[in-house]
Amino acid sequence: MSDAPPFPKSRRKFLYDAALGTSAWIGAGQLAPVLAQQQGPAIVTSERLRPQVGSGVMSGDTTRDAAILWSRTDRPARMVVEYSPNENFKDARTLVGPVALARSDYTARVDLRGLPVAQRLHYRVRFQDLQHESAWSEPLVGSLLIPGGSARDICFAFSGDEAGQGWGIDESRGGFRVYETMRRFKPDFFIHSGDQIYADGPIQAEVKLDDGSLWRNLVTPAKSKVAETLDDYRGNFAYNLMDANKKRFMAEVPFLVQWDDHEVRNNWYPGQVIGAAEKRYQEREINLLVQRARQAMFEYNPFRIDRADPERVYRSFNYGPLLEVFMLDERSYRGVNSPNRQSKPGPDAAFLGAAQTQWIKQSLLRSRATWKLIASDMPISIIVRDLNPDVPQGNFEAWTNADDGKPAGRELELAQLLRFIKQHDIRNVVWVTADVHYASATYYTPEKAQFTDFKPFWEFVGGPLHAGTFGPGEIDHSFGPDVRYVSVPEGMKQNRSPADQLQFFGIGKIDAKTRALTMSLHDVDGKNLFGVELSPEA
Structure with missing residues (x-):
């Protein structure tokens, strides 16, 4: 995305934006330092610490080069989205989304902009527990077709x-x-x-x-x-x-x-x-x-x-x-x-x-x-x-x-x-x-x-x-x-x-x-x- 900043925001700025329900762009295929403290997969000590995502994932309000991604968890947790034109998530971009809070019944969404038109976009959504930074939800995978163009039905x-x-x-x-x-x-x-x-x-x-x-x-x-x-x-x-x-x-x-x-x-x-x-x-x-x-x-x-x-x-x-x-x-x-x-x-x-x-x-x-x-x-x-x-x-x-x-x-x-x-x-x-x-x-x-x-x-x-x-x-x-x-x-x-x-x-x-x-x-x-x-x- 041409409007995505090239480097992560500071921890303070990220937490401020997350509290307001806004999002932070970070580099391709990476998680912000505030979300990951080590290389490799996060370690979860107990299944009960994992945020649950039983309501699935959904996209909508697709128009021109934009789409909304939605999901819901069961506790205060940060929404993190990876997306790519490739099903294997090669060259994926990562968006650190808003915090899902009780005031929205733990629902959260991100608004993706500047997407490539007339292409299928693959995305993966996870939630990170606010109290236990190593506790992540299971990833939910979805895809959507970005509208636009005249060459396809x-x-x-x-x-x-x-x-x-x-x-x-x-x-x-x-x-x-x-x-x-x-x-x-x-x-x-x-x-x-x-x-x-x-x-x-x-x-x-x-x-x-x-x-x-x-x-x-x-x-x-x-x-x-x-x-x-x-x-x-x-x-x-x-x-x-x-x-x-x-x-x-x-x-x-x-x-x-x-x-x-x-x-x-x-x-x-x-x-x-x-x-x-x-x-x-x-x-x-x-x-x-x-x-x-x-x-x-x-x-x-x-x-x-x-x-x-x-x-x-x-x-x-x-x-x-x-x-x-x-x-x-x-x-x-x-x-x-x-x-x-x-x-x-x-x-x-x-x-x-x-x-x-x-x-x-x-x-x-x-x-x-x-x-x-x-x-x-x-x-x-x-x-x-x-x-x-x-x-x-x-x-x-x-x-x-x-x-x-x-x-x-x-x-x-x-x-x-x-x-x-x-x-x-x-x-x-x-x-x-x-x-x-x-x-x-x-x-x-x-x-x-x-x-x-x-x-x-x-x-x-x-x-x-x-x-x-x-x-x-x-x-x-x-x-x-x-x-x-x-x-x-x-x-x-x-x-x-x-x-x-x-x-x-x-x-x-x-x-x-x-x-x-x-x-x-x-x-x-x-x-x-x-x-x-x-x-x-x-």
Whole structure:
């Protein structure tokens, strides 16, 4: 890396930076003197002194020549990262990372910059115990592809909805099987479209299935009740990292993550007060729960925190001339869930909010990538009603209001964005999402719409990764949806368990030569259920 200092920092400066969560660059293949007191491997006198790293290692927020590396240990310990373009770690560089402390639940991350584009980077993460400098964790090894360049194809995966409806990790049934299936596609990155956890969904040890057999969950104290404290939310994220399939996938595929509702509580919106009909919660102020949930989400993901706006979830990622990804946040700025029939834009009709709407417009306008991929945490035309027991019935949770008419309520924001894309001739925009617990492919065309001032586009729905299967949902026809594929039959029993193998994900592939984008939907075994090749608009 061209910006890495050639010599180690002083011990005092290193310890100061580590306490602040910053990192120290040192020479290729070497450990800083503060971390090693002798040549050769460190000596550990007792296994119990070793920091433990049971949550695995993960990369994410890859963009241009940068990536975040993440891991977690079980005690105060320094994170040390070695990385190299060579699998055998020849010519490796070493980065002495931050100290993992209790205040971040012993999670830690480093932000690697100036990386060689379009190359696979191999990395190794270790933790050194603060009290016993000879005590090191076992090394965790991973790799990631650095984005950029135009000479190679791009492959990505997308899905959402993980450990929902009480369906947790049953190791006898293979755990989170979809992660292993997606891994075999060797995607360059994975878009997690939200509902990473079900903070409002406790997990029981056993669930009786329709055939009389038992689904046997791994259980933890944090998953035995709805999440309310910071430690409860942390425990929900930690639970999902107990799955071997997910940890193997994480070590090979970078994550781009967003949130939806279950990271906090079903169908939440800012300022909500949980009503008396919901008996499970002692803390009833949503804003306080959101604060705790957001902190846990940032701690347990390879987020690159925006220093100007540390709570910001929406962001974009540049993958070179072929692709740019735009991650939306449809939770933090929305108005109250309502009948969604407002006649004019405003706070009550907000879904993205004014600032985020302006951001996505200008980001799309500036993008020079062939394909612009919008990752939305909720679908456009599938009707999602707010059925919580403590709210008035007749309210809506997503974009639509089920009237099949001219845009109203939150649909006004969407119409404004779609009109902007057409007016500025922004080409090759594709949407991906999850949330509804089945997969679908929909083509939107103005010829069939009540609102017609937009360019035709596709939307692909993935999920669930590992949760109850529902659907198919009702469709609002305001924006002319032509549903080309649905992964579940009409009249299906709802909340089908993962044992029924109705878990889904999507794959996108961009051909570097033709620039064509092929989008496909797959089941838990990887079977291709639907696919379409999209030629780029010149």
